[in-house]
Amino acid sequence: MKENSKIEKLGYNLSVIGAASLLILFGIQKFTFSGTAGIKSMTEGHFVFSTLYTFLTARTVSILLGIPQIALGLLMIASLRMAGLGKAAGIGGIVIFASSLLFLISYPDAWMLGAGFSQTVLFIVRDLPNLALSLRIWGDSRHRYVSPQPQITRKKINSPRRISPVSCLPIKDASKKVICIPINIYSN
Known part of the structure; x- marks a missing residue:
């Protein structure tokens, strides 16, 4: 039984580190010129994001979209050591998933096929495991974090x-x- 818990913990830790690494890499990509061009092509036709381009540059919009992903990835990794951060990481993952989903629903070309799949399907397939893991991190933090109780010793x-x-x-x-x-x- 103890051996299974070690394997389960290793699998959980690797899942968190893997998902967090992807979030960090996607966030860092938004700081590059190619990432900015990719974000601009998707957001300039969106009714909310297109208004940002009236007072912000495309690079600034891209960076503003990358910062939360990097922060969430770092928070997910930190939650492995500090269980109290798990709730924030879980909620952050849910917020990023919900905002991606709302973006895709309101994006005019979301259902157009590219490489045989619609962009919406690709985003959901990419973000759904992150949502599941965010819920797991949040739930796990509730079980791992126990507030210190005063010890009565005799x-x-x-x-x-x-x-x-x-x-x-x-x-x-x-x-x-x-x-x-x-x-x-x-x-x-």
Whole structure:
């Protein structure tokens, strides 16, 4: 059973790193001139993105679309070590998937065939595994992250009069100092 959990953890970690690497690479691509040209050809006909070109350059629009992908990829990788970031990574993945889907639904040429497939199908096939993994990261973070609970320890100490052994229950008082409440471990 323990061996399976190690294999499962390795598979999960590799899935997160692989998906995050793709997001980072897609984000970095938007910083290049060829990435800018590709984004401009898709966004200049879109009713929302076309308005951005009135006051931003094509390169700036492309970079603004790449930054969230890079940030999400880094957040997904960081969530492997810091489970509390998993919720943010999961929600970020859902937001990116939803925004891609809304973009494709409202894009005029989304259903045109290119290389035998429509652009919409290719985007969904690319983004659906990221959505599934984002949900898994979010769910996994809920199980891995446990807020630290104060530990109650019992220590055996001798009472000041050395009459009988006493157990000590450390409790934090209002000033965050640990005080010891002696408890007799032998009943008379």
